[in-house]
Amino acid sequence: MDSSRRLFLRSGTALAAAISASSSSMAAPQQDPSFFKPPEILPPIPPASALQVPKIKFGNVEVSRVVVGCNPFYGWSHFNSTLDTVMKEWYTQDRVCDVLHQCNRFGITAFNYLHIGRALADFERFRAEGGHMHLIVQGVGDPQPVIQALKPLAIYHHGEMTDRAFLAGKLDTVREYCKKLRQAGVLVGVGSHKPEVIAQVQEEGWDVDFFAGCVYNRSRTPDELRKLLNGHVPLAPPDVYLDTDPPRMYAVLRQTSKPCFAFKILAAGRIDTAEGLDQAFKTAFASIKPTDGVFVGMFPRIKEQVRDNAERVHRVLVSD
16 A cells, blocks of 8 residues: 555544544533544655565564564553553554554564454554554464454464463463464464473473563562572562573573564563663574564654664674
């Protein structure tokens, strides 16, 4: 779809919002008119950049080695409730679609999707505007609704739910979920924040196609933290990010025979200096297999994170 068509669609959406706001104002004159904000009309998406993120074979298709994450879109900062709220307020549907289009521009062709809230409506609009993403879905609950609605490329058992099952001694429930995914005809994966979980699944020879591993173990229990930290429990667990964690997860992902996706390589935004970001991307791609990729959430309110991330990955994988 060309830029003029995309702008027409966006303008149409904005016009509909304006008409709706006007009608509501006429029906309820007692409300303050300033409550209704003017619709946001974004500029057309520029053409594809010459700089493209390298790709890997995943199943029967090629996907970018950077997969855009969904957490910032819907206010899951993994930092605090204030940042959660800021993300939710900034990420209108216009901006979600705009960032996905920016990702396409730099060759990012896969999306770590979660079927919740308004996510389906956002993604359907993105596709209607000519966007394309292979979906690698975080599996939560019954997978049939998302399969029927979007026909995703892949689904993996959500990492936090995997870890809860592991800690409760019920990892067999995760295996049964994977069997249902296999019957549904999608690529099947297991996510976890614990290296030992992925190692166990690999050792037991589960029928899965890939793994998604968080490089920071943010699913430790308070007792595990006390043991590790000499009796101390940091504030606001479980979002504790230790610099000794990534090597453990990277080692397990590198040793598996399956494709893997590392996530939270930037410690949920805690790594944010130029030097730190450069090093985090270098470490990630040096530590995983050539067949592996990374999930990266983006919140370009202040910096052009989509371009910046694409340029960093290109430097690491192509230019160096």
